[in-house]
Amino acid sequence: MTKHMNKPLIVGTNLEMKYLMGEVEVYALKGVNVNLYDSELVVVLGPSGSGKSTLLNIIGGMDRPTRGELYYQSQALHEADSKELTYYRRSEVGFIFQFYNLMPNLTAYENINLSVQIARNPFNIDNLLNQVGLSDRKDHFPSQLSGGEQQRVAIARAIAKNPRMLLCDEPTGALDLPTGRQILKLLRDFCQEYQKSVVIITHNTAISEMADRVIHLKDGNVDYVEENQNPVAAEQVSW
Numbered sequence: 300m301t302k303h304m305n306k307p308l309i310v311g312t313n314l315e316m317k318y319l320m321g322e323v324e325v326y327a328l329k330g331v332n333v334n335l336y337d338s339e340l341v342v343v344l345g346p347s348g349s350g351k352s353t354l355l356n357i358i359g360g361m362d363r364p365t366r367g368e369l370y371y372q373s374q375a376l377h378e379a380d381s382k383e384l385t386y387y388r389r390s391e392v393g394f395i396f397q398f399y400n401l402m403p404n405l406t407a408y409e410n411i412n413l414s415v416q417i418a419r420n421p422f423n424i425d426n427l428l429n430q431v432g433l434s435d436r437k438d439h440f441p442s443q444l445s446g447g448e449q450q451r452v453a454i455a456r457a458i459a460k461n462p463r464m465l466l467c468d469e470p471t472g473a474l475d476l477p478t479g480r481q482i483l484k485l486l487r488d489f490c491q492e493y494q495k496s497v498v499i500i501t502h503n504t505a506i507s508e509m510a511d512r513v514i515h516l517k518d519g520n521v522d523y524v525e526e527n528q529n530p531v532a533a534e535q536v537s538w
């Protein structure tokens with residue numbers, strides 16, 4: 300695939316994550332290799348406990364691997380100090396979670412503005428609200444919005460700072476099918492229009508049909524990787 304002829308944005312080699320539970324060592328990742336590219340939508344699929352969130356947290360600079368190497372372009376994230384990781388998270392990574400994580404006391408506009416204020420080269424908030432179909436809801440508080448609307452605000456907030464990649468943890472997990480499709484379409488559009496890297500972790504195998512690449516995790520390892528030459532449109536995903 301031509302995309303993969305470009306230099307990868309992220310190169311993770313032999314990533315290991317070990318937790319100590321009292322005397323017991325738990326390996327959430329056991330030596331995972333992963334590359335991410337611009338303009339590519341990757342789905343990470345795997346059963347509960349297979350290491351999906353751990354991998355996303357490492358790629359997003361929230362945790363450092365206990366072994367292995369992780370590069371963002373030429374930056375060695377596995378060796379970065381917490382200040383460097385904070386800067387990386389702020390400027391390069393947008394996060395989207397299952398339960399939106401909006402500030403309840405701020406309006407839709409103000410929630411998005413939070414991320415704009417820490418950005419070097421942010422997008423225009425009104426344009427983004429328009430793009431996610433929420434111009435008429437900008438002054439609403441999260442409690443006045445449906446789940447799908449809240450998730451659209453969360454996506455606008457993650458995109459607003461113009462990150463190089465979007466990392467999404469079960470972004471449609473709390474939504475019905477039509478609303479979930481709208482969210483998936485926004486993620487695909489962001490990937491395509493702005494040539495950004497999008498990673499979606501999920502239990503939902505149906506979502507993998509829209510991915511350019513699917514990484515299957517099993518018990519802390521990459522089980523296998525599939526490439527979709529003809530990913531389906533987000534509107535056609537069904538579960």
Ligand SMILES: Nc1ncnc2c1ncn2[C@@H]1O[C@H](COP(=O)(O)OP(=O)(O)OP(=O)(O)O)[C@@H](O)[C@H]1O
Nearest residue numbers: 318325326327345346347348349350351352353354
């Ligand atoms: N902070 C932690 N301390 C100890 N063990 C942890 C910690 N975080 C994760 N683990 C363990 O690591 C393994 C992988 O967890 P992880 O959350 O990455 O899986 P997951 O695939 O995202 O699961 P789910 O789909 O249920 O969210 C699990 O066995 C989990 O219990």
